[in-house]
Amino acid sequence: MLTLDDAVDLTRTGDVWVFRGRSAADRAIQVLSNAPVNHVGMTVVVDDLPPLMWHAELGRSLPDMWTGNHQRGVQLHVLRDAVTVWAQKYGQRCWLRQLEPAVTRGMEDAILRTVARLDGTPFPSTARLAGRWISGRVPLKQRSEAAAETAYCAEVLATTYQAMDLLPKQIRPNAFDPGSFWSGDDLALDGGYRLGDEIAVAV
Secondary structure, eight states, X not given: OEXXXXXXXXXXXXXXXXEEOOSHHHHHHHHHHTSSOXXXXXXXXXXXXXXXXXXXXXXXXXXXXXXXXXOSEEEEEEHHHHHHIXXXXXXXXXXXXXXXXXXXXXXXXXXXXXXXXXXXXXXXXXXXXXXXXXXXXXXGGXXXXXXXXXXXXXXXXXXXXXXXXXXXXXXXXGGOOGGGGSGGGOOOOSTTXXXXXXXXXXX
C-alpha cells in the first residue's frame, strides 16, 4: 500500500486509477461490468504542472485545469485533489495501476489533442450510460456513427488509449467499462505496453 503522497510522486502519464465505492450507483456499475470497480481515471503529467487526473464524473467539486471552470462531465483535475474527493466525499477506495514502459512524446501529444477535443463533454444520465455501454457491443455494421454527445469515465480512458495506439481503434470506446481496466479483465494493450497490478493507495 502507498500513501497518497507516495502515489502522486510515483505516478506517470498513462497510469490508471481505479475506484470502488459502496453506493447503490457504484454497486450497479460493478454488477453491470462484473468487476469490483466502478470508476477509472488516467494520470497526465504536463511540464511543471502537478500530476493531473483525466476522467469523467457527474460532480463539479474541483476546477477543470483545461478550462478553469467548475463543470460536470469530462474533466482534467489536479490528481491529488481528485483522489481526495473520490476517497473522502464519495467514500471510494482507490488503486493505482502503472503503465509500462513510459509513454513517448508522440503519445503525450495524442493525449493533449484528446483532452482538447473531449474536455467538457457531458456525463450521461444513468439510463444513457447503460445504453451507451450496451450499444458499444453491437456489431459495427449495425451501429450509428454519430459523434458522441456524452461520455463516461471508461469511454474517455479507452478513447485516450486508442489515440495513444494502445487499444485497437476498431473497437468502439463505449464497449469498455470500468471493469475493463481492472487487472482481473486481462486487458491486452498494443505496442508492448502493459498495466501493472493494482497498488492500494491510502488517503
